[in-house]
Amino acid sequence: MVLKVWFLTISLVAFLFACQESPKHQDEFSQQTPAEQGASLYSMHCAQCHGEDGKLGASGAKDLSASKLSDAEMVKIIKQGKGAMPSMKALLETNQNINLVLSHIKGLRP
């Protein structure tokens, strides 16, 4: 348990460093299409638990490609977190980003 918390702390710190890297990162982001932005946000904030294909299941994460939840239910979990999943609201920053990620994870369904 302690180890797990450490791992999460370290990944978070590493992540924060990666984000501060350079303002160039932001420019690249704004030049991407909405689909690319959704994919980038997903890779940055979700893939470590859910996997790029949604099926990884790290830390007990649900398989997103098999999710039967409605948009509203998913947005609620993204904003508030659930069980071992922390709230992603602060990391995603805006409702627009939440919607971009939402479109991306719906695209993981068969």
Ligand code: HEC
């Ligand atoms: C720290 C690991 C972790 C991260 C990061 C994470 N999740 Fe999760 N996620 C989980 C866990 C664990 C669950 C299962 C929660 C439960 O039902 O107890 C879950 C469940 C979900 C569900 C519900 C799926 C279902 O069918 O029940 C959605 C949707 C979801 N996550 C989306 C996301 C998105 C989008 C992101 C990125 C913005 C994200 N998650 C980041 C761990 C994570």
